[in-house]
Amino acid sequence: MNIRSQVSMVFHLDKCIGCHTCSIACKNVWTDRKGAEYMWWNNVETKPGTGYPTQWEDQDKYRGGWEKNSQDKLVIKSTGKARVVPNIFHNPHMPSMDDYYEPWTYDYQNLFNAPEGADQPIAKAISMITGEDIDIQAGPNWDDDLGGSEIYAANDPNLAGLTEQQRLQLNSVERLVFYYLPRICNHCLNPCCVASCPSGALYKRGEDGIVLIDQKRCRAWRSCVAACPYKKTYFNWFTGKSEKCILCFPRLETGQAPACFHSCVGRIRYLGVLLYDADRLEEVANMPDNQLVEGQRSLILNPHDPEVIRGAQSAGIPDSVIESAQQSPVYKFVMDWKIALPPHIEYRTLPMLFYVPPMSPVIANFEDGLANHSMDSLFHGIDQSRVPMQYFANLFGAGHEGVVRYAMGKQLAVRWHRRAETVGDVDRATADRYLHEADLTVEDAEAIYRLTSLCTFEDRFVIPPMHREQAIEMIKDPYEVKAETGFGFVGGPQRGL
Amino acid sequence: MSQHVLDQFMFVALPYVCLFTFFLMTIYRYRMQSFSYSSLSSQFLENKHHFWAVVPFHYGILVVTAGHFVAFLIPRTLLAWNSHPLRLYVLEITALAFGLLTFIGLTGVIVRRLSSSKVRIVTSPTDWILFAMLLIQTGSGISNALVYPWGSSWFATSMAPYLWSILKLSPDVTFVTAMPWMIKLHVVLAFLTIGFFPFTRLVHVLVIPNPYLWRKPQVVRWYGRK
Numbered sequence A: 001m002n003i004r005s006q007v008s009m010v011f012h013l014d015k016c017i018g019c020h021t022c023s024i025a026c027k028n029v030w031t032d033r034k035g036a037e038y039m040w041w042n043n044v045e046t047k048p049g050t051g052y053p054t055q056w057e058d059q060d061k062y063r064g065g066w067e068k069n070s071q072d073k074l075v076i077k078s079t080g081k082a083r084v085v086p087n088i089f090h091n092p093h094m095p096s097m098d099d100y101y102e103p104w105t106y107d108y109q110n111l112f113n114a115p116e117g118a119d120q121p122i123a124k125a126i127s128m129i130t131g132e133d134i135d136i137q138a139g140p141n142w143d144d145d146l147g148g149s150e151i152y153a154a155n156d157p158n159l160a161g162l163t164e165q166q167r168l169q170l171n172s173v174e175r176l177v178f179y180y181l182p183r184i185c186n187h188c189l190n191p192c193c194v195a196s197c198p199s200g201a202l203y204k205r206g207e208d209g210i211v212l213i214d215q216k217r218c219r220a221w222r223s224c225v226a227a228c229p230y231k232k233t234y235f236n237w238f239t240g241k242s243e244k245c246i247l248c249f250p251r252l253e254t255g256q257a258p259a260c261f262h263s264c265v266g267r268i269r270y271l272g273v274l275l276y277d278a279d280r281l282e283e284v285a286n287m288p289d290n291q292l293v294e295g296q297r298s299l300i301l302n303p304h305d306p307e308v309i310r311g312a313q314s315a316g317i318p319d320s321v322i323e324s325a326q327q328s329p330v331y332k333f334v335m336d337w338k339i340a341l342p343p344h345i346e347y348r349t350l351p352m353l354f355y356v357p358p359m360s361p362v363i364a365n366f367e368d369g370l371a372n373h374s375m376d377s378l379f380h381g382i383d384q385s386r387v388p389m390q391y392f393a394n395l396f397g398a399g400h401e402g403v404v405r406y407a408m409g410k411q412l413a414v415r416w417h418r419r420a421e422t423v424g425d426v427d428r429a430t431a432d433r434y435l436h437e438a439d440l441t442v443e444d445a446e447a448i449y450r451l452t453s454l455c456t457f458e459d460r461f462v463i464p465p466m467h468r469e470q471a472i473e474m475i476k477d478p479y480e481v482k483a484e485t486g487f488g489f490v491g492g493p494q495r496g497l
Numbered sequence B: 001m002s003q004h005v006l007d008q009f010m011f012v013a014l015p016y017v018c019l020f021t022f023f024l025m026t027i028y029r030y031r032m033q034s035f036s037y038s039s040l041s042s043q044f045l046e047n048k049h050h051f052w053a054v055v056p057f058h059y060g061i062l063v064v065t066a067g068h069f070v071a072f073l074i075p076r077t078l079l080a081w082n083s084h085p086l087r088l089y090v091l092e093i094t095a096l097a098f099g100l101l102t103f104i105g106l107t108g109v110i111v112r113r114l115s116s117s118k119v120r121i122v123t124s125p126t127d128w129i130l131f132a133m134l135l136i137q138t139g140s141g142i143s144n145a146l147v148y149p150w151g152s153s154w155f156a157t158s159m160a161p162y163l164w165s166i167l168k169l170s171p172d173v174t175f176v177t178a179m180p181w182m183i184k185l186h187v188v189l190a191f192l193t194i195g196f197f198p199f200t201r202l203v204h205v206l207v208i209p210n211p212y213l214w215r216k217p218q219v220v221r222w223y224g225r226k
């Protein structure tokens, strides 16, 4: 056993209100710079929808992630040792700015400076790349809230395998449904971006598993951009370097939650440490599709198990981090309750950001145009859910419904349980029956309810001590830092000639 | 200025200045501004014509440059190979083909940069000077091949000794000074390009990744463990 710790995340989709506060927090802190205008390390997309970059989940187009080759070996879809030579000059699977959008601003000065004329002056849209007039074609959330739905959302790759009836069900009048999918880098256990980099510029931090790009080693070979199936590495067109979400490591190292987590209005985000067995990574990444979710769970170790604690200690994991792992909200969602699932695990990068799939809103039966709340259908069953299970299965279960049904069943049971507790118009026996069917005890149902609805900042973010005094060693010799504290020189990223 | 002084300047002083600049400045830049070492790819901004410019250019220039190195390193072997006319023809035609490929690719690179407004934004004055130098260099190289054939042989007999004499710090310019002006131009421009190299995007050639081919797929870095 080779125990490592990983800062992991849960996003509770039922709570996301799609306000984009997270994206703006991230943009303001990290990507409001030349070359990075188009980047949204954190973005929020409407589902069903095509997302950002457009149709990022269509791996026939983008060739992201891993695949099994004819000899059953795991290989990177977009590149490999043999293909790195021809691909380095021109990467055939590299998305271009057209797949994202061309960033623009408005010529506000014209509102003040326009000469007097017959018409009101306007602020024309201008490209942030060239400064020329731009005919805006797309934006990072172009199909937000199902804007232009029929045209855009119909291209969502997760609709694959849905029957015509199920598709109709998604957007029929008065049953129309959508939800939000906030996305950041998943800081995967088997990151494709890292494995693809010819220069070895990308790496996973040993202590906390954060995936970073060494800006001084990146040479713009662009393999990572093509390889990441979630399209969460971005090419900075100005500096000629790739960039990605850094999980706000400078904030984490000082005990603060990442900017998007901290600012999240819906409080949907949870962060905590998971311990896992790095020796079994390869074995799990190779499992058949329908075993991947379970396989990934089997990598994650119980931080209360004395044997695991001993193993972690001998692997050099500080006690402070082990303690933090024992309180991790992520462990509860992913392991204790199994209601948080990895996105598109069939890409085989073993993402460490998990999603609690959203329940559709409570719906009444419509009879003769009247809303009818009969007791029995107060909460519709999973199969009457407005978002078909198959859709969630495509997103969170590698196409298999089992794990999604299980997670949904538990959430439904919590609703029945709480209804019986607070409103009382559901009798205890019914609630207990639902709990039993969902494999849930009353205690766990209460705990899920509490961590979902009544969670404080401290409940949501259990940030391990990151030992900044050691972390600094990766960037600079501590003696050098000590000698120059307060007077060190930091230069802006200067593009080569 | 007498012809002698001019020759000494072009074929002795200039090469040393350029080579010295090359070594000093590439190392200096790597140590002080390693961030600036990048291929500065523009594929992200323009992906339709990119392939047709960058790929032929690189395959062309890599083979042509490699050819020059071979003739420089193993001139005798090359002469022996060329002693058979058929083999000479094959070699010359191949070299010419790759030279033309370079030229076409380079023209593509320049046209693409001129025609895409996005790519023009990321093209510096240094780039334009470099493209001009490379274009003249490739053009003169191809002309030399056509006007003064069997370059692979005369390079081995005349140019290789001159280059070696430079390297051995006992410059002997007798062979080059007798060359026609177009070949002289090619030699002088080659040294100028080497001298200009550290100040351009060409530094990406020095950081081509090789450990990739034998490293393990995943990279993990630990605090304080190098």
Ligand code: HEM
Residues within 6 Å of the ligand: A088, A089, A090, A220, A221, B039, B040, B041, B042, B043, B054, B058, B061, B062, B065, B109, B113, B201, B202, B204, B205, B208
């Ligand atoms: C194996 C060696 C080399 C590798 C891996 C390499 C790789 C690259 C890459 C990735 C780019 C960026 C292309 C883009 O996406 O825009 C580039 C551009 C360029 N390279 Fe190389 N290169 C190599 C050798 C050379 C050599 C020997 C030369 C010339 C002396 C050269 C000259 C250039 C030039 C002029 C550009 C700019 C092209 C443009 O405007 O798009 N390269 N190279």
Ligand code: SF4
Residues within 6 Å of the ligand: A015, A016, A017, A018, A019, A020, A021, A022, A023, A044, A180, A182, A263, A264, A265, A266, A267, A268
């Ligand atoms: S801030 Fe929170 S609630 Fe708002 S869009 Fe982002 S994840 Fe959703």
